[in-house]
Amino acid sequence: MVRARRSNDWGFPRWRGYGASREAANVRLCDRHGCEEPGDCPAPKAPNSPEKWYFCQKHAAEYNSKWDYFAGLEEEEAKQRAKAEANENAGYAESAHYGWAGSGDGSRSQDELRALDVLGLEPDADFDTVKKAWRNRAKEVHPDVKPGDQEAAKQFQAYQVAYDVLRQAEERRVWKG
Missing domain, CATH: 1.10.287.110 (DnaJ domain)
Known part of the structure; x- marks a missing residue:
């Protein structure tokens, strides 16, 4: 008769780390051709589109530097959206000085x-x-x-x-x- 082996997950202390599992974790790679970094920064493929690219932080910054969030909007609508974003992000701008010494x-x-x-x-x-x-x-x-x-x-x-x-x-x- 073959005895069933106990797993290391029973009792206290737990003998295996909480994050450890036997399955391989899926890691999405950066969508930039040739990049092997994890792609954990979503970026829109087109304005008002649900489809997204997933870049590493370096390539997301490069992509976003050329992105015009107000393309295709009328001037008045672009001003309203810019004002709304400034109001939403005012707390971040106000607290930005906490990140620096002095x-x-x-x-x-x-x-x-x-x-x-x-x-x-x-x-x-x-x-x-x-x-x-x-x-x-x-x-x-x-x-x-x-x-x-x-x-x-x-x-x-x-x-x-x-x-x-x-x-x-x-x-x-x-x-x-």
């Missing part, structure tokens, strides 16, 4: 970003730029320059608070680093 890499707090916004500066502005912007804006609305103007006094106060927030954050960075 002061705009996500190391600024929400208060610092609001202070930079009050001064009209970009999130990656250095402290010298902050100081220049603060001086220029404060000179325009200083109570000595515009006495009795309540709106100017409020703006001056906002600029002052924004500068204080950014100055204290810069001092913390200097002391840490």
